[in-house]
Amino acid sequence: MSLGGLAIAIGLIIDDAVVVMENIYRHLGLGESPPQAAELGTRELLGPVVGSTATTLVVFLPLGLLKGVVGDFFSALCLTLGVSVLLSLVFAVTFIPLLSQRFLSPGAHRVSSERFIEPVNRVYERAVRWALGHRRIVVAVTAASVLLGVFLYTRLETGFLPEMDEGGYVLGTSLAETDSILWRIEERVQRMPETASFSRRTGAELGLFATEQNKGDILVKVKPRSQRKRSTDEVIADLRSQIQQNVPGIQVEFIQILQDMIGDLEGSPEPVEIKLFGSSMAVLAQAADEIGAKIQKIPGIVDYKGILKGNPEIVFHVDSALAGRLGLTVDQVSQQVS
Known part of the structure; x- marks a missing residue:
């Protein structure tokens, strides 16, 4: 930069x-x-x-x-x-x-050089004299321009990375089955006329962070814009519909490549995340269900994911005194358990 x-x-x-x-x-x-x-x-x-x-x-x-x-x-x-x-x-x-x-x-x-600037000076002088003689009109136009700018500012969408046709997208999956389901998705990606090439990874995702073994992504490179009739968003919408109808039981999301990379760098892989904090998991789960139902009714929402939890964990508290009677240290017990 x-x-x-x-x-x-x-x-x-x-x-x-x-x-x-x-x-x-x-x-x-x-x-x-x-x-x-x-x-x-x-x-x-x-x-x-x-x-x-x-x-x-x-x-x-x-x-x-x-x-x-x-x-x-x-x-x-x-x-x-x-x-x-x-x-x-x-x-x-x-x-x-x-x-x-x-x-x-x-x-x-050089006196000759003034010939080029003199007409500009004369036009500028006439414009200034006219503005000074019609101050109300100048003030009205200025105020209208300011109001128009405020109106456009409140209506235009803002964001760090604007939406655009990048010529590719990332298809992420979260599934408990094996490669058989991913092969079914790959076949549909391959049959898309806009697909130029693709690669699939299981147990890892595009980004900087470690992921679970039941997650992966498919990186799809589409043909140049001149060689396809549909935009990337239209291709994604078509493929999303096919997967939802023919490959049930999986969680799938579509995101374009730069957006996915920026999300990984920020530590927020989803384009929009809503985080709830509290001391009671039951209350948080109930609130998340209520909010999720309202979010899904918003026009344009796709690839919605509900409550996301981390990997299952079991916490062991080692009794150091009892371990010592058996001739073991806390580190040795931890190594055996792991």
Whole structure:
């Protein structure tokens, strides 16, 4: 992401230098000496260039305070961009005036160059005069733009990873049977016309965490978008329906590859998780059943999973005194039990 920060900053880091250089060039055209033009030209724009740089820093630097995987992504980008823009400001108000004073001369100014900017200045002047003469209209348009922005902000969906057609998806299964059921799913994946290739793993899933032996996933690579008529979401919906009708008794979920990887990095493999905390398992189970029934009625909900528990556990408390009478230590008893 640091390279992404540099790519974004390329256009920003030259802005201050270009603006200061142009103003020094304008002062040369007014007949001032290079030292005087460099000093006055830089002094006039010191406030504006500092303000524009500060605006960029105020926008990007807070993103570096984000936590989790999102913070890991944005911290390097924001730090790189912020340092680059800040250094460009320093060079624009120190190094550029020195170079201008050293290498520019009054003869460097060309009157012909003003022909390109004069029409722009005239249009800009007319626009400013019109805005000052019709202040109510300008205020009304500004207010409407702000209200439109607020409206769109409250209506548009937000998220770290937008939904897109990645050209592949991960099919995860949770089952107590053997490979025979997985072979039935593989046959249906293979018969899908959009499938280019796939691989299956049993006893492991795509990610960084250890999984149970009765879990696995099928990583499917679909054909390029130009070679298929349906999107990845449509393919997933079709395959989900086939599995639910023909391969009962399993828990299955579909998720695209990047979403699955981001979820594993965050330690939350499911796109949306609702966690309940409490001291009574019976009360939590009852609350989970009530909430689950309401969640499943929400339009668009698929691959719902109810109460998820960890692997079964048995806790042994070793009586060290009794073990000592038999000539055993607690570690030796633990090794025998395990």
